[in-house]
Amino acid sequence: MEKKSIHQFLQQQRSNDLYRSRSIVESPQGVNLELNGKSYLNFCSNDYLGLANHPKITEAFVKGIKQYGVGSGASHLINGHSRAHHQLEEELAEFVQRPRALLFSTGYMANLGVISALLAKGDAVFEDRLNHASLLDGGLLSQARLQRYQHCDAGDLAVKLSRSKAKTKLICTDGVFSMDGDIAPLAELVTQSTQSNSWLMVDDAHGLGTVGATGRGCLELINATVDDVPILMGTLGKALGTFGAFVAGDADLIEFLIQRARSYIYTTAMPAAVAEATRMSIKLVDEESWRREQLKKNISYFKQGLPQIEINGVTGDNNDTDSNPENYLTPIQPILIGDVQQTVRVSEILKQAGILVSAIRPPTVPENTARLRITLCADHSKQQIEQLLDTLSR
Numbered sequence: 558m559e560k561k562s563i564h565q566f567l568q569q570q571r572s573n574d575l576y577r578s579r580s581i582v583e584s585p586q587g588v589n590l591e592l593n594g595k596s597y598l599n600f601c602s603n604d605y606l607g608l609a610n611h612p613k614i615t616e617a618f619v620k621g622i623k624q625y626g627v628g629s630g631a632s633h634l635i636n637g638h639s640r641a642h643h644q645l646e647e648e649l650a651e652f653v654q655r656p657r658a659l660l661f662s663t664g665y666m667a668n669l670g671v672i673s674a675l676l677a678k679g680d681a682v683f684e685d686r687l688n689h690a691s692l693l694d695g696g697l698l699s700q701a702r703l704q705r706y707q708h709c710d711a712g713d714l715a716v717k718l719s720r721s722k723a724k725t726k727l728i729c730t731d732g733v734f735s736m737d738g739d740i741a742p743l744a745e746l747v748t749q750s751t752q753s754n755s756w757l758m759v760d761d762a763h764g765l766g767t768v769g770a771t772g773r774g775c776l777e778l779i780n781a782t783v784d785d786v787p788i789l790m791g792t793l794g795k796a797l798g799t800f801g802a803f804v805a806g807d808a809d810l811i812e813f814l815i816q817r818a819r820s821y822i823y824t825t826a827m828p829a830a831v832a833e834a835t836r837m838s839i840k841l842v843d844e845e846s847w848r849r850e851q852l853k854k855n856i857s858y859f860k861q862g863l864p865q866i867e868i869n870g871v872t873g874d875n876n877d878t879d880s881n882p883e884n885y886l887t888p889i890q891p892i893l894i895g896d897v898q899q900t901v902r903v904s905e906i907l908k909q910a911g912i913l914v915s916a917i918r919p920p921t922v923p924e925n926t927a928r929l930r931i932t933l934c935a936d937h938s939k940q941q942i943e944q945l946l947d948t949l950s951r
């Protein structure tokens with residue numbers, strides 16, 4: 558883009574209420590957040606289990622720094638791969654019951670790395686049309702033929718698969734969809750991938766730690782083995798409260814990624830202390846399972862109040878379109894409003910009332926589906942959820 562077009566673009570974004578700007582955070586993540594010197598009740602964090610500022614995890618982080626220093630100094634393949642990284646990989650593999658796991662510096666990079674390593678020109682990638690941007694970008698980067706199927710529609714996927722003559726095919730889906738909060742039809746996707754001899758990759762950034770009886774994520778709901786879902790991606794910066802990501806699968810897949818995933822090879826390893834902190838996080842997911850129980854209670858409590866909310870003639874529970882309500886019991890609870898201006902306005906009114914809820918606009922979501930994206934955490938109290946519901950209904 559030319560210099561003068563950039564200026565025009567910015568003005569246009571402003572006048573369309575699409576301009577994005579950042580708030581300055583001055584406290585740790587938590588249900589109460591300091592922004593620009595003011596305290597807010599926070600309903601837009603991905604720190605679903607309240608681990609981002611957990612004393613045991615911060616302690617493990619500090620201990621990790623004392624042992625390894627701050628920077629990892631190099632990529633994993635040179636000499637940045639510490640004992641802490643290696644142990645975390647083993648513990649993550651065990652946690653998700655897969656033979657191996659491989660750490661990536663971010664989830665975005667994990668998705669780019671896996672997809673572009675597996676696929677090339679002439680191959681095909683099939684993506685849910687509401688997949689996270691990083692899965693779509695990975696597909697584009699790979700130069701495979703990218704086809705988007707209707708959201709959570711295994712039937713539409715089946716039609717597209719049956720028409721494909723590509724030798725290598727990959728189906729990619731979010732586990733819990735990041736802007737919609739619903740869960741992919743995983744059992745059907747497993748069937749489709751098996752029948753068409755395709756790879757299946759599940760990005761469980763939001764399900765890990767929050768979904769399933771023991772917090773193993775969406776795959777726990779259907780007890781999917783590594784044969785059912787050969788590629789599982791999880792992130793560490795959401796429910797696990799730290800930073801980074803991993804891919805889990807069989808030994809050959811992981812060794813292949815070490816050889817070929819460019820976003821793994823050509824980047825500095827995450828600090829070893831982050832790995833130490835994360836080792837404590839996954840321990841706490843089990844030891845403090847009450848966090849997940851409380852989160853589930855909070856989600857149900859919030860959902861009970863949704864039908865009473867009406868914004869612009871639309872009720873709050875407008876996202877449950879599925880016959881199975883279980884598919885919507887996730888920490889991400891959007892309220893679809895549609896219009897960008899209205900969505901931004903509601904978000905601003907909430908902010909004036911001391912409540913943070915993010916307004917999600919295109920291009921993050923499709924045109925005419927602007928929404929409030931409300932996220933619930935284990936640490937929210939009943940009274941705080943009521944405060945949100947009351948303010949919304951006004």
Ligand SMILES: *Cc1c(COP(=O)(O)O)cnc(C)c1O
Binds near residue numbers: 793
């Ligand atoms: C957040 C997110 C990512 C990216 O993970 P980062 O570690 O933040 O880069 C990927 N996929 C989904 C579905 C996400 O929500």
